[in-house]
Amino acid sequence: RAKAAGRGDFRIFNPEVDKALLERLALENDLRHALGRNEFLLAYQPEFDLQTGEVVSMEALLRWRRPTGEFISPAKFIPVAEETGVIVPLSQWVLETACRELKDLRSTLEYSPRFAVNLSPRQFQQDNLVEMIVSTLEKYEVAPGNLELEITEGSLMDDPEKAAFSLHLLRQHGIATAIDDFGTGYSSLSYLRRFPIDKLKMDRAFVTDIQVDKDSAALAESILRMAHQLGLKVVAEGVELPEQLDLLRHLRCDAAQGFLLARPMFLPELTGFLLDHQEKG
Numbered sequence: 001r002a003k004a005a006g007r008g009d010f011r012i013f014n015p016e017v018d019k020a021l022l023e024r025l026a027l028e029n030d031l032r033h034a035l036g037r038n039e040f041l042l043a044y045q046p047e048f049d050l051q052t053g054e055v056v057s058m059e060a061l062l063r064w065r066r067p068t069g070e071f072i073s074p075a076k077f078i079p080v081a082e083e084t085g086v087i088v089p090l091s092q093w094v095l096e097t098a099c100r101e102l103k104d105l106r107s108t109l110e111y112s113p114r115f116a117v118n119l120s121p122r123q124f125q126q127d128n129l130v131e132m133i134v135s136t137l138e139k140y141e142v143a144p145g146n147l148e149l150e151i152t153e154g155s156l157m158d159d160p161e162k163a164a165f166s167l168h169l170l171r172q173h174g175i176a177t178a179i180d181d182f183g184t185g186y187s188s189l190s191y192l193r194r195f196p197i198d199k200l201k202m203d204r205a206f207v208t209d210i211q212v213d214k215d216s217a218a219l220a221e222s223i224l225r226m227a228h229q230l231g232l233k234v235v236a237e238g239v240e241l242p243e244q245l246d247l248l249r250h251l252r253c254d255a256a257q258g259f260l261l262a263r264p265m266f267l268p269e270l271t272g273f274l275l276d277h278q279e280k281g
């Protein structure tokens, strides 16, 4: 690269930058082929009702397993999938796979659990999103009331008109929607009020210190109070400690998700977990 520069124009060769760039290009290239090579899997993490202890829903979380056996975090590859457009076929794969696996689960459990799928901002802006979702549900005979879509505040703010239109359409079809990572974006509850959404997933950041820090607890309490006034259910994310769970229950949080209650699991383990949970009642 230094050679390509004009006479007297020496660029500084930075091995660190070059390494990062090469890694990024390799990741992009691998990601383009990963779908065809069957390298993706879904893990599911249940959400629990804080009053009854029942599993209210389970969130599908994408996993990329490289041929070496190494797992790559969605936090790392989802943004790349968004930039390269791979997100479009990939999200279709996520929905189809979740529906297919749900059918399996349904026959074992003898009831149909609700499940949630994450949508990135770019997916949410896709023109035929609702049709794509509805026809996939039909194909796998999944009732629309069994599906919940998780979107972030950013998905609403890019094009609020279009977002509101899609959300109304989803509601007409009986598909529920949740705001993921609530509190990390720049929207307020009064802003969210204009959109037909069903629940908020309160970000882990509000839960982490709740048991030791009065301000954190006060913040969580006010989110809960306002959300309830607007008729929204609240799920706490990232619950890791029993003290957090107790406090959230005390604050009348509706549901919780986190490593304390259940980790994300692949289908066989999830099936066992749900059967076990059902038995215990």
Ligand code: C2E
Binding pocket: 045, 060, 061, 062, 073, 074, 075, 078, 091, 094, 118, 119, 120, 150, 180, 181, 237, 238, 239, 240, 257, 258, 259, 260, 264
């Ligand atoms: P998210 O939707 O907010 O998912 C929750 C993340 O928190 C998951 O990370 C989950 O494993 C993790 N988590 C759950 N409980 C705990 C806990 O108690 N403590 C801690 N420290 N972490 C906990 P994961 O699976 O790595 O996913 C990261 C993000 O990637 C997700 O955040 C979501 O935004 C995105 N993502 C995952 N799957 C998909 C997908 O299929 N499509 C899209 N568009 N995005 C996805």
Ligand code: MG
Binding pocket: 059, 118, 150, 180
């Ligand atoms: Mg989510």
Ligand code: MG
Binding pocket: 180, 181, 201, 237
């Ligand atoms: Mg979340």
Ligand code: MG
Binding pocket: 181, 203, 204, 237
């Ligand atoms: Mg989160």
